[in-house]
Amino acid sequence: MGFGKHSSCSKISALVVDDDTIIQRIHRALLTKLGLEVNIAKNGKEALDLHRSGRSFDLIFMDMEMPTMDGPQATKELRAMGVQSIIIGVTSRDLDSEKQAFMAAGLNDCYTKPLTASKVGSLLQELKEKN
Secondary structure: OOEEOOOOOOOOOEEEEEHHHHHHHHHHHHHHHOOOEEEEEOOOOHHHHHHHOOOOOOOOEEEEEOOOOOHHHHHHHHOOOOOOOOOEEEEEOOOHHHHHHHHHHOOOOEEEEEHHHHHHHHHHHHHHHHH
């Protein structure tokens, strides 16, 4: 149940980190439809707390701007804790400079909101090829 890298018969686990409840619902529905097990955190601090409690995830979809702890700070701290999950930044911002700054925090990639089946599908294919 969302404990990261485990046997091939297990579902891929995803953590959606976003303070917007509408985006949480949209992303949960899309990821669940694609066969992922989905967990939600409403800010970066909650994502860190989940990892500190022993949870791990194959994929983390991290919003850039959130209260309490934003995406870049949470991503830096997760990487400093040794988290090896694929972390995808998700932002409504479209400026390359802002995306590049977010990427520099330790993201694997950065997508514009909302997530789409084609974006996530290619990511899942990449994940399957690695395993």
